Amino acid sequence: MSYEKELFRLEQPHGDGELYFAWQKGNGIYLATVGSDFTVGVFNRQGKLHERVRLPGQCTGFGWDSDGDLLGMICDGSFNIVLWDANTGKKHNVDTGLRDQLTVIAWARSEPLVAVGSARGNMAIYNHRTSKRVPVLGKHNKRIVTAAWGLTNMLALGSEDRTVSLSNIDGDTLKTFQVNSDPSALQFAQVASDRSTPDTTLSLIVGKRMLLIYNLQEPDDPIKLAFEPMYGNIVAYEWNTDGYILVGFSAGYLVCISTNPRELGQELFQIKNHHIRLSYLAICTVLSKVATCGDNNVKIHELKNLSDVTAVITLSDESGVDRVGWSEDGQLVCVATNTGSAVVYVSRLARLYASHGNIVAILTSLSHLTVFLVKDKTIPAVHISTEVEPSLLAVGPYHLVVGMNNRTWIYDLNGDATTPSGEPMQSLSSSPQLLGDREYMANLTGICLNAEYTAASFAGKLHLHLTESGTGRKSAGITEEKEMRVFPDSGETMNITCHAITTDFLVYASDLGDIRLFGLEDWKLIREYKHPVPIKSVFPDLVATRVIVVDTKMEGYLYSPVHNTMTLISDFPSTTTGVLWDQHPADRNIFVTFDASTVVTFVHVRDSIDGPKIQKIGETKLPLDQIPLILQRGVVTLQTPGGKLANITLSTHSNSTSISSQNDTMKATLEKHIALNRFSSTRFTEAWNSCLLLNKKEDWVRLAEAALMNLDLETGLRVYRHIGDAGMSISIENIIKVENKKLVAGHVAELLGDFDKAQALYLDSTDPVQALVMRQNLLQWDQALQLARNLAPEQVPYTSLEYANQLELMGQYAEALIHYERAVIDNPRQIPELADHNDRCRSGVARTSLRVGDYRRGMSIAGDSASPLHLKLQCAEIMESVKKLNEAAILYDEAGDKNRAAAAYIGLKNWKKVGTLLNNVTDLKIFRQYAKAKESEGDFAAAVQAYNEAHDVENVVRLLIDKLNQPQKAMAFVEQTRNIEAARRLGQFFEKIGDYSSALKYLVMSRSENEALRLCKEHGLVELYASIVTEEIGGSEEGERQLSSLAVYFEQQGNPMLAAKCYYHAAQFNKALRNLLQVAKGNPDNQEAVVLAIEVVGAANDDIMANQLIELLVGDLDGEPRDAKYVFKLYRARKQYREAAKT
Known part of the structure; x- marks a missing residue:
């Protein structure tokens, strides 16, 4: 809000001296002023003198009635009330019936009742509606100096006789009470505790120092509020709607007093607002502000936060100001100076604005418009003074229309008549001309226009007509029948609630939920959609192919006239007051909603694997009290409170400055480009360049997948080629020429791994069999079988076979058996391909029959000579798993797996069968098991042979020396295999029979060092031991260690020669x-x-x-x-x- 620019100034309209003023009640069109001359001036809101009422004497009081229709005046030398009618401009004199000087006048709060008081204490009440006059003599003994009406038409009068009287409209005295000094400034009010009962509280100033508050039900005990002497005299006071009292003091102080019983009389706020003096204060409840004046300035505070000074008006060329007052609507504030002048400022201007393309029109004063052309370069604004204070405003590519009530005025804006329709305006006329005006049948509720037409709504109807009369810019194709039309058509009962117009279409909606698109070229209804809820507003894009619709539930939808469909916009703010579409050609899929504090960005994706969708992609906080007007490339043009334009960049488009690293910044930028669908068409380079800077495969893949999600195959293909992903490149190339969007979306969903969505898209496409192919490729045979039954019955047997295989692997054998049986195909012609298929089915039947316990059937198939070996082997494994070892052995044998056949026979202890198979057995475990069996039978020779085949040297040696007494053969085995355990057993054998030299040899060979040392020391074979160690394990780490120990032993025994030999072989x-x-x-x-x-x-x-x-x-x-x-x-x-x- 700005108070710096004055609206108008009345320079001493009544000459030098004090000036009093009063704003008209109600609409506040007029300002009445009184000064030192014998006149009352009535000025309009532009500061022009509307009427000057001459009086027979000096005006002693004046004021407007509650409706603002009558201005009442009293003056010296007259016993009449002078009434001036604001509607007719006529003046009336009303005889009061009193014959002394009139001193005070007051209008009732809700009726045309006026009361006057006189210098001798008399009073009169006049009812203008009934022309009834009630004079009352002797109401007071002295001059009546103050008067106030209550809400119930109770009249309070204060007199110099220091009494206050309460009267009804008939003049009857209801109450009288005494005060101890001269009363002034009577006011009826409601304290914080009695809001439900009017006219129970009366306040007044007594002796300029005290404020009395009377509870009229108990007038004998008033509340007396005294203040600090430093405050000075009470100049004025006002009741706040919250039950607080604001008091202004002559020393410049503003004080807020509470009337709450718990804090009665407590000062809630105090400030010295003016340096020398405070002369007046006034509250504006509409704006919730209070203004105080003093010295040469006015200060304005917020009532809800008095410490917040929202504005200071300084009248630098004035020495002082006496009074301040607000118009009823809070739009204007008037300041009276001590030199007799009045200055009016705009305190609150109605936020009236309109935009079209790159043109913005803003109401910058009561009857002053500023038109801006928003371009990259600075273009001077154009200023237009209107004929009236407009309440409606619309702008088109060539015209500006202002409206008030049922009338509009049309101005020509076109500074460049060559600008094509629909293209951004290149320039504005420096002095727009008023082309004319038009009247409608009722007060207007909305206006919009394009290059040719104006659409105006009133009383539930919509009037479409040519903006200009005559030829003007009217296109050659416009015939007489296309000059005007009224909607709805006759016979329709709808009320049109909102409308918008584009270059080629008129969009309007009704309280019955109708949304209609009217073609201006064809001059007929193009589309109609029925919504179940009344429509509140519509916001079409530039060409009306997409329309944002807001219903009375404050839910947002995107209506597509092309497909005649409505799509709910999730996350649509319920507080939305407007919608803007981005005007840049590359960003026309982006729109924003806004309210008083926030702009929400959405992107509409026409094509994606999810179909058309609307996504919320971010929020942007609005500066305080600024309104979005235009959106272009993510930059929102705002109207500021001062009537200027400002720009902000949406958070979804701006580069973040709070990100820690450049890499994170680039990632965030890439995500923004992707969210804004900026990877196709002319915006492709932005996302591409971000990926080039990031130079990471994961970011390239992110871009490619986002492009594919929106069916931008060219971008996806280019990215995958760039990163060398041949598989994805080939897959995209295979589908890039597919025309059906559902089919393309299905392929893309499959590539991205969303198979359920891919199936749904395939089934809704022109080639639904692709869903079956996909499930088959994924080996999801249960779903493939269901699809095959509906889409390709000829594929059911093949799919059943694969499904049966899968079920078998999952252990669901009974169900698998059913599908194997169903998969069999009649093949009377013995077609090889079908024969192979049926063989697989037959094999499956055999396996699953065995699994479910039908051994006879399974073995019958598996044992057939025509059955393949792998089937026999599979069935043998199954039989083995269920402990049917004989059947398993037979099938293993037939399948050529002699090892497992022998193992099965071993399980049956059928050693005879095992023996017949040994020549073809390669599994050592079979030989070992067979050897144990033979050993247990006492056939040690056969057992030795079997152990030998099993490479079990320990057991061979054990049987040779323990059972067969053939140590020579045992020595040969040990010498050949060097088996440590066998050598140890052989050494222990020789020790038992007393062949210590041989025993020592094999103990050394078996690394039995302790036993060898014990043996050589017991039998004096140390030298032999050293020789054997040198021969057997010399050169190894173990040998060197043992030789070193022996060397130490020989040194201790005094045999340096042997010690030297040991050290030598130990490399010491x-x-x-x-x-x-x-x-x-x-x-x-x-x-x-x-x-x-x-x-x-x-x-x-x-x-x-x-x-x-x-x-x-x-x-x-x-x-x-x-x-x-x-x-x-x-x-x-x-x-x-x-x-x-x-x-």
Whole structure:
């Protein structure tokens, strides 16, 4: 709301001095003013003088009746009431019957009753409706200075005799009570506790310092409200509708007082509103605001939050202001200055606006319009002063129409007559011309227009006519019959509730739920739809192929005239006040709904696997008190409270600034493009570029799937080719030329994995068999069988066979058997393909018969020589699983599976049959089981042979030495297989018979170290043990460990030669050489130690060790030089052939 621009100014209309004013009650068309001259001025809302009423003397009081029809005036030197009739403009004089100066005048609140008081305390009441006059003498003893009427026509008068009287309309005194000072500002009011009973509370100012509140039922005990002395005198006060009192004080203070009994007299709010003085205050209940004036400014507060100062009006060229007052409708506020001038401001302008395409018209003052052309570049606005204060407004591509009551005025806007109809206006006329006006049969309720026609609604009817009379821009194709039409047609009882017009169509709806589309070209009804609920409003898109319909339940629908269908819009806000379609060609599938605070974005997808659908994709908060007018490319043009335009970008279109990373930002952008269906046509590049920046396969797939969901196969194909998905590319290529949309949608749903939806779409398409094919491909044979019965009966046997296979795998054998039997096809001509099919059915019958216990039937089929081997094998497995081992063995044998046949015979303990099969058996377990059986029979030789076939060396050795006493054969088996357990058993056998050398050998072979050590120590076979370890496991980690232990043992026993040998074979060359040097030192005849030392040094290839040995050989160690041949052998062992040649 803006108070900065004044509507008009009355510069001292009554000369210098104080100025009083009063707004007309009711419609508030007139402002009455009184000053120091002998006149009363009546001005209209444009500030033009409408009437000047001359009086015989100085005006002492004036005011409007409750309806605003009569202006009553009293003045010095006259005993009459002067009445001016606002409707006729005539002046009447009413004799009061009093013969003293009239001092006060007051109108009743609901009837044309006026009361006047005089300087001698007399009063008179005049009823204008009945012309009855009631003079009452002596009501008070002194001048009557204040008067007020209650809701029940109770009249209160206050006098300088310090009494207050209450009278009825006949002048009879009802009550009188005394006050202790001069009364002023009488008001009837309702306190917070007595809302249900009118005229029970009376308030007044006493002595300018105290506020008295009387409960008229108990007038002897009034509430006395005294205030801080610093506040100054009480200047004015007003009752708020919530039962609070706002009091203005001369020192500039504004105070809010509670009348609630629990907080009676408590100051709820206090502020020093004006620096020097406060001169007046006024409440506007319509706007819920209070205005105070003082110094040279006016301050306006919200009544619900007094601390909120919504506006400050400063009259910089004035030294002070005396009064402020609101018009009845709250639209205007008048300020009277101390120099006798009045300034009127627009406090609340009716939100009147209209838009068409890129043209916006806004009411920016009471009778002033501003027309904007919304384009990328700035275009100056055009201003139009209208003939009246319009209540209706409409704009088209070339015209602007304003309306009030039953009349409209048409203005020419076209600054570029070459603009094609339906295209955005390129320019506006700098000075739009008034073309004329038109009257209708009743007050208008709505207007809309296109390039040629105006559609105006009134009294439940709709009048369609050419906007301009004569030729003008009328198209050549418009005949006389197309110049005007009234809807509904005669005989129809509907009331038209709403309408809209596009370039080619008129859309209107009724209270009976009728939605109709009238063709302007064909001049006939094109479409009609019956909705069960009355229609509240309609909002067509640019070409009327889609219409948003809102019914009286505040449910939203999308009506398609093309298909004559209505689609419920889920999530449609019940508070919706308007709808806008996006005007950009690429975004015409987007529309928004709005209310006072929120814009909700929807996208209408014409084609998708779900069919046409409307999706809510986001919400955008509106700035306070701003109204959406135009939507273009996601940018909403708004009307601001100040009559200007502002833009906001929808949250669904804007780039988020709160996302943490660039990657997240790009993902969010891609999701917005997808939600807005911006991956096809000209918008494809936006989503494509987002995916290029993200460069992730998952985002490409997201784009492709979204495109496919909306049946945009070209986009989906391009994306899948880009990411190299050959499978999806080929699949899309196979369906891209399919014309039927349901069939295409079915294929897409199948590709996306929504098989139930795909089936429904296939069945509704021109090729329903595709549903059967899909279920077959998915191996969903139960559903495929149901489809085959209805769509392709010839496929039932084949589908039954596959379904039977599936049931069999699931263990539902009885049902599977039924389907196998049903799947058999008569084949009298022995067609190979059918024969194969029937063989499969026959095999299934055999298997499932066995499964359900019909062994005779199953074995009959399976045992047939013509039955395939795999069937015999399958049936054998089934029989084995149910412990029918004999039948299983027979079928295994016939199927050539000798191993399992033998196993089955073993289960039957039919060893004779097992023996006949052994030559063809390869399963070692069979041999082992057979060997155990033979062993238990005492046939140890056969058992050995079977164990041998089973590679069970342990048992072979066990039987050879325990049962057959053939240790030589046992030794051969152990030597051949090196089996550890067998070697241990053989070693233990030789120990028992006293062959300790053999026992030691096999214990070492079996890695039985502890037993071997025990044995060699008990029988003095340590050297043999070392020899055997070296021979059997020397070189292995285990062998080296055992040899090292033996070496330590020999060292402890004082046998360095054997210790050296053990260290040598354990690869511990240093220790070996140390022991050998010990043996050879001082013993030149011990050649064995020297030769072994040469081998050790050669194996070690260590220079230090070589030098130690050379010291021994040359005699440096013990003074006994050895033969030079040993030095030669040392060099050869170390491969030092040059040194060896010199030796």
